[in-house]
Amino acid sequence: MEFFNQIGKVALGSRLRRLTEKITEDAAQIYRLYRIELQPKWFPVYYVLSQGELKTITAIAREIGHSHPSVSKIIREMVKSGLVVEEKDVTDGRRNMVRLSEKGQEVTAKIQRQYQDVSSALEEVSAQATHDLWKAVEEWEFLLEQKSLLRRVQEQQKQRESRQVQVVDYTPPYAAVFKALNEEWISTYFKLEEADHRALDNPEGYILAKGGHILVALYEGEPAGVCALLKMEDSAYDYELAKMAVSPRFQGKNIGWLLGQAALQKARSLGAKTLYLESNTLLKPAIGLYQKLGFKKVVGPATPYQRCNIQMALTLDEQ
Template sequence: MNKLFEQLGRIALGSRLRMLTETITRDSARIYAQYGIDLHPKWFPVFYVLSQQDSLTITAAARAIGHSHPSVSKIVREMKAAGLAEEMPDPRDGRRTRIRLTEQGRQIAERISDQYLDVEQAIGQLSAQTNNDLWAALGEWEYLLEQKSLLQRVTEARKMRESGKVTIIDYTPAHREVFRELNEAWISAYFKIEEADRRALGDPEGYILKKGGHILVACYNGDPIGVCALIRMDDPDYQFELAKMAVSPEARGKNIGFLLGQAIKAKARELGAHKLYLESNTRLKPAIGLYQKLGFRKISGRSTPYERCDIQMDCAL
């Protein structure tokens, strides 16, 4: 193994796979030459599916091998230039063209069978000498990456790592401005500031805290970058409303909203609540997704002081 790969470990997976691919591709070109087969290794998937059919559209070929349409189009152009493929009109739809092997391409398809047998035997011997079945492992990796991409997995790992730098603390008067500024920023970006906003943001102590509510502040490396309120309700069905959740744009993507939501739910349970209520707007798709992740589900039929409210949700605690 390359010493750099030993040092880097799994983070060099892409580079190591690329080097392995380059090694195999280089040998593949030499193998084709050894058998007198004039075929570029990257053409093989398209060549093979065409060898199994009288003709195919590029779309069908791309679907069959799992490549993009532009990628297959480029390979077909190269194969046409090499005299291995040709276009023909679709007999059922004159507006479309189909691709087929030329006579030269069909001759290669007939001669390549011995090479298939020898390559299959060589790879089988190579596999028998290993402790791990690479082919089976590739299938497992492909399946798992279809379920959740590497990008998604890295994003989740980043959120988990950065969540460790987040602390959730109780609101103090020193947080009054950040509570107001963070909420006014997101409201103004999508809607207008309403009277109920002015009351809550202008006097959070009187409007929220003195009425039995609670405000939590999320700090990242000690800096306040997110807020969320638990507002006591005079309602037979709900004791508290989750409201005024706002996160600084610079801190988005760090799992702050989810951590605040979990902390607010825990505070509501601590105060004896069995259900939690909230109001939002369906334009705020990331926020709705967050609420659903926190366990909230859509309800309807309740009055609201906000013009912008077009969805109401609750969550059992």
Template sequence: MNFYNNVGKMGLGSRLRRLGELLSEQASLVYGLYDVALQPKWFPVFYALSGGEEKSITQIAEEIGHSHPSVSTIVKEMLKNNVVTESSNKGDGRKNYVKLSDKGRSINERIQPQYQDVNAAIERAMAETQYNIWKAVEEWEFLLNQQSLFKRVESEKKRRESKDVQIVPYADEYQAVFKKLNEEWITTYFTMEETDYKSLDHPREYILDRGGHIFIALYKGQAVGTCALIKMQDSTFELAKMAVSVAAKGKGIGWLLGNAAIQKAKELGATKLYLESNTILKPAIALYHKLGFKKIIGVPSPYDRCNIQMELTL
């Protein structure tokens, strides 16, 4: 147990697997005690068939929450041991159905006392524990169905790495990287246009001197992302030129840049933020929705690649 004490909660999966293996080992002894010719891993399939009706592999898999290949493997083992029988579906020859064999039905009759004793033994064991493992497992299954462990770890990774991100105002030393980052994503999906060259080659004249702002994202001191606020008519700014290096994806940099731009727009007294994009850029569109932008029908865009316009009311 020292291993689990040392590794902590990172070893949750391994510890649960160890507990599962321990229970399976002891369950094998229980089956022997009642002279029941079943393997513990067969039990979910066996129980699903114990009502007497025949079922397809897909039906069983859905009922017990196992994968189709897993159920298929178990059924093959049970067929080999004559616990179930298999037959083709008359309406669909591609689908096979299984049901308990004579041997399986005999086991089902003899296993009933075992069910009673095992259930009673587990109830007594749970009464000796401080925490109800059954309810805890149900709760964890619910939580992981709501958001997978992968997504939870991904969020923590993003949260940790975002602490090393710094959003700074534009300086002339960033002109080359401002152009490079935007040129990279544009040429990956589209073609550079005349308006792109104007703003990327001359950001100070085209954006800053006209009342706009440019933000640079630094990750551990290296410029890896950028976005701009371009002054439009009245109290509206355009959120534009957002780009993040492929090498820095997944660190929440787009979110930090977007929020920095929104905060700056509010400080400038803006009432609306406007942007243009393309629906093939799914992560970008998802980010804009997360920031609060809504799809609108705006004025004609100077960019051929634009097929969606969005707006945020501040």
């Protein structure tokens, strides 16, 4: 107990396993106490069958919330012990039905006193306890069905790692990173086009000198992502959000979202009212990010990119 008190809630699984093992060990001895040939792990399957209906393995698995392979294994063990029999479904010969054997039905007659004594013992424990374990388990099961523990940990991981991200303005030493990150993702899905070369080979002349801006995301000081705002002339839109790329090494750390948010904030500071972007629907995570940022599909101006099959825009004062 001292170990669990020291390590705290991060050992929840281990502590629950310890409690489960203790209860399961007692349950096995209780069955022996009442001379009942059951294993604790068989009980949910046994109880469903003890209600008297023929059942398929699929139906049992659904009813008790176990996997089909798990229930199938238990049924095989119970058949071997003589508690369960299998037979073909009279209406569909392809399906096996299971039911308690005569020996299994004898268990049902014997187990009633055990139920009574176990229930009384559990009521005694509950009366002595400060917290209602049964209600707590129900509540935890409900909450974890809504959002699993894994998902909750992933969210905490992303939040923690997001705090290690710093978005800074472009400076000349980042030119190689800006080019490399964009070449990497473009080459993975498409091919580099003339407009790509113009922006990536000379970002200072093609983007910055024309009133645009470039942002660089640093993760623990290392360049991890980039994006640009291109000033649009003679257009219904003020800036184009373009050349957004995150290194595969740093994906899953919320960097795309933080870059997007920083780009929107920078656009506002530059007096922009509208933003525009071009993408491809093959890039589903990117499209999802743009939608989350508030971009909506539009019919935009002529594009220099063959790979563009979707255009999106955002009105900043609606954010």
